[in-house]
Amino acid sequence: MNPVLQQFREQILLASESKLPLCIQGGATKSWYGNQVNGEVLDTRAYAGVIAYEPTELVLSVRAGTTLKEIESLLDQHGQMLACEAPHFGEHATVGGMLAAGLSGPRRAYAGGIRDFVLGVTMMNGRGELLKFGGQVMKNVAGYDVSRLMVGSMGALGLITEISLKVMPRPLLETSLAFALSEQDALHCLNKWAGQALPISASAYHAGRLMLRLSGSESAIRLAKQKLGGQDVHDDKAFWISLREQQHHFFTPEQGLALLRLSLPSTASALKLRTKTLIEWGGAQRWIWTHEPIQSVRELMQNLGGHVTQFRYADASQVTFMPLHPALLKIHQQLKKTFDPFDIFNRGRLFPSD
Known part of the structure; x- marks a missing residue:
């Protein structure tokens, strides 16, 4: 086993034995996203670098601590790109953080999200076992697609170590x-x-x-x-x-307000809320600053077939993500227990009960 992976394994086993939480992070450019996490930091940046890149096959395999900046520079040399256009939110953003956060940029609605380009993932679970899922082609999954499950998991299921991605040519x-x-x-x-x-x-x-x-x-x-x-x-x-990168003047913080991210059917009409709004993805993603109580916004989103995330500059007394239906929450908890039986990875990051 690679010496860095062995160090990760020892840190995980020690945390599992003592039942103390670990905070998985790379460049920490999205550490504000999700519910607050406490625990010893497991820094993924020590495990970085490109494993394999085949421009003619449009496949890239990298270690999770590799920066997005390095990856995009490499792809640009070959006229290629990460089509999901994932945000960095800082120069030290890593590909592991990109996968864990699951956030995509302006091209998402037209080219696909991160999940659509994940071919395979290697991860380390709460028992220190190195598990590999998927591969380097699109049609290689039989049964549950764990590789894509890791997208947006916020580090709650385990430590992502390696990732294989489908890349795309840049437009002419x-x-x-x-x-x-x-x-x-x-x-x-x-x-x-x-x-x-x-x-x-x-x-x-x-x-x-x-x-x-x-x-x-x-x-x-x-x-x-x-x-x-x-x-x-x-x-x-x-x-x-x-x-x-949310550097547009719309995203300038407003005193006492949280930035809410609304996911809606693109056919939903203009919202009847007292808000400042920015709309992306053909109407399917809407950002708002509002004085409206978040519970009333959540109820409105449910009625419209959507959901809301308390994205940035959030009220710490409110949960970040929209509460799951009990049946879905039970599935989430079972998955969490399967991969992280001692509840050490990013405890509470997704939901207070995880």
Whole structure:
């Protein structure tokens, strides 16, 4: 066994024996996400580096402590990318943290999320056992797909050590268009365009302005621009990075407010809430700052077939994630017990009862 993995194993076995929690983290750029975790830090950055990369096969295998910055630089040299466009939230963000947090960027609704590109995962469970799931091709799973289960698990199931990902070619060309619209008109247009053969790769609406990013060949983008209209946007790359990294002025913290992330059917109409809103993913992801009680927002989301996450600058007295239905919570608890029988990994990060 690799010496670094052996050190991880010894730390896990010691924690399991003493029943003391471990806080798994890499670059700690998303340590604010989820419920607060206490415990001894297990730092994944000691286990870093590219294991294998086959540009012609569009497959990348890396150790979990490898930074996203390093991975994206490598892919860029070959005209490729992580299509989920995952946010970094800091220069030290790691691929393990990307997987554990499960957050995707502006391209998510049009190219797929992190889960769609995970081919295989190696992890260490609460008994110090190294387990491997999946492989390096898309159709290699029989039964429960544990590799994808790890996406968004917030480190609650175990220590992710290695990851195999499908990567994608970069678009030949990208450009953006802007439209002056009301929120309801913007949602109507986004849903109409979603049913048409248009090379849309990102959308964002805020304060009367709808932004669309188009990606593809020169001819496809030219035809789309003729059909859609709108105004050309200069320096659009900086805009989409600011949106991905939540550096856009909308995300500036507001005194006494939490940033809420709403996941909704894209066909849901404009919300009747006293809020400041930013809409992404064709209407399916909405960010709000509001004085409304979070419980009333949760009830509204349930009625609309969605859910809400208390994302950032959260009220510590409120749980971050929407409480699960008892039947789903029971499944979650059983999975947690299977992989982490001594409840040492990121205890309470997902739900208070995990």
